[in-house]
Amino acid sequence: MSIITILGAGAMGSGLCTPVRNAGWEVRLWGTWLDDHLIDACEAGKPHPRTNVPLAKGVKLFRAAQLEKALDGADVVVMSVASVGVPKITEMALEGISKAKALWLTSKGFCPNNEGKIQLLPEAIRTIAKQKGISLPPIVAIAGPVKANECAEGKPTATIFGCKDLEVSRKYAREARTDVYCIEATDDExxxxxxxxxxxxxxxxxxxxxxxxxxxxxxxxxxxxxxxxxxxxxxxxxxxxxxxxxxxxxxxxxxxxxxxxxxxxxxxxxxxxxxxxxxxxxxxxxxxxxxxxxxxxxxxxxxxxxxxxxxxxxxxxxxxxxxxxxxxxxxxxxxxxxxxxxxxxxxx
Ligand SMILES: NC(=O)c1ccc[n+]([C@@H]2O[C@H](COP(=O)([O-])OP(=O)(O)OC[C@H]3O[C@@H](n4cnc5c(N)ncnc54)[C@H](O)[C@@H]3O)[C@@H](O)[C@H]2O)c1
The missing domain is CATH 1.10.1040.10 (N-(1-d-carboxylethyl)-l-norvaline Dehydrogenase; domain 2)
Known part of the structure; x- marks a missing residue:
């Protein structure tokens, strides 16, 4: 069973757990230091406070201090934090990300680098990795009309995976697809x-x-x-x-x-x-x-x-x-x- 570690236990991170769990992955959800209350609710079996939907069954929960454990052996890592947090979480998780076969990205935003140049998020992540001399696996940008609560509830959803290597987009579009979470593939990151x-x-x-x-x-x-x-x-x-x-x-x-x-x-x-x-x-x-x-x-x-x-x-x-x-x-x-x-x- 492939292992996927989702970084960020907010609405989207928790919502994405449903399709990937239903597609047969081992799913780990890691919460940042801002997410303890969200993890508390999930652990207590209550609906996730942001989506109002209970977390998919069988998802393993990790708190901020357990990042290394959450990333250990992950085949895919998903960046699912607010765009403002992407640089910091990238730095914190870089080693685990570099060992994975792909980094997926649901965060949406622009990111200024140290010189004030505005970068798209994949570029910002690549810049951080390059500065640290660490090589990254392919990045798969995820977008499309996906409301986290409907995704969490397993309602019909169309999404798109974009990776510069079309074969990588296609591979994960096949592997994460369910009857209701259907994925297009593109090379237009x-x-x-x-x-x-x-x-x-x-x-x-x-x-x-x-x-x-x-x-x-x-x-x-x-x-x-x-x-x-x-x-x-x-x-x-x-x-x-x-x-x-x-x-x-x-x-x-x-x-x-x-x-x-x-x-x-x-x-x-x-x-x-x-x-x-x-x-x-x-x-x-x-x-x-x-x-x-x-x-x-x-x-x-x-x-x-x-x-x-x-x-x-x-x-x-x-x-x-x-x-x-x-x-x-x-x-x-x-x-x-x-x-x-x-x-x-x-x-x-
Ligand atoms: N909600 C949706 O339907 C949806 C759909 C697709 C994509 N997205 C994108 O996913 C990303 C997360 O959105 P969400 O709806 O889960 O938001 P959310 O507010 O529910 O969760 C935000 C997540 O980012 C983390 N975070 C926030 N500020 C941070 C910081 N300064 N440093 C580190 N981590 C920080 C939080 O701990 C939490 O894990 C956003 O970029 C959003 O645009 C959201």
Missing amino acids: TGVEICAPMKNVYAIALGIADGLEEGTGFPHHNLKAATFNRAVKEMSLLGQALGAKAETAFGLPGVGDLEVTGLSGRNKVYGVRIGRGETAKDALAEMDRLEQTVEGVPAAGLASTLVEQSAPQLKEELTLLKAVNEILSGTERPVVKVISDAVLPKMP
């Missing part, structure tokens, strides 16, 4: 890794369109659809500028994940607050108070730095990214105007 954080940024804009309905009493579905279209186009443009395939944004990592993220989730909820009239600052303070991390907020700023550094030709073209950043920095203009200017077609 970059495309997958661009869409993953960008859809969080754009879900804020979709939420704003929903919030406008709450604030004005009138639906803004036309604006929301135009925003969705613009978001997909921008994910594709940015991906291509960085070497991704154009079509990845039109598949599960882009359109698919944007749809599910725009329906519910913290980025959308944050956008709704802004759309119905709260300032970006007040809305974020309220989300913080509720312990709801809005990953799209840092991602929006980092994405615009990424564009300046690595795709400056797109600076004026990514109008929706610019609009979201304008709103997040506290624009004086009505948000409906800011979004409309960004997504409605220009005079031909």
